[in-house]
Amino acid sequence: MHNRLQLSATVEREADLRYTPAGIPVLEMWLRHQSRQPQAGIERDVSCEIQAVLIGDGAPRWAGKLTGQCIAVSGFIAQRSLRNPRLVLHIEHVELIKG
Template identity: 35%
Template sequence: MNNLEIDVTFIENKGLRYTRTGVPVLEMVLENYSKVIESGIERDIRFHILSIAIGQITDDLIIMPIGCKFSARGFIAPAYRGSALLKFHLQEIYNT
């Protein structure tokens, strides 16, 4: 199973482009800041995650201001074939 549900902040819009078939693609950088419990110890976690949205979901993301907080669902996949670099593929956003 490969599902990710995470609270994020919109940090960087890398621009809207279109595939050869006209499907919109938006690449962006999102940030997560959270507190987790690991082995009984609370940890502060903060990281940036390269992200991509494809299709109709881009309509909502393209107008989103930098700094906007929201929740997202999607999956993680290699940034390109054979890459160790991962990218979060957004499939749903909510709590915007």
């Protein structure tokens, strides 16, 4: 089974950098995507907002630098927690899109 997501989006907002009890850095953010996608032979306007999280060494490196930026990300989706089924994108790679 595969669980991979690639997305280009604008970072709408970032939460403050935080650390898990084990000392692992975590950066939460909300991404806004807009595009035109083919579906059933027609073009469809697509817009969505998705919550994302960057965990590990990349979190402090990107913290405070992404809001308002266009980025390309890749990672996987998972529910937020055992009790919260809302999907969150777990970012494994971030790249700024030069515009």
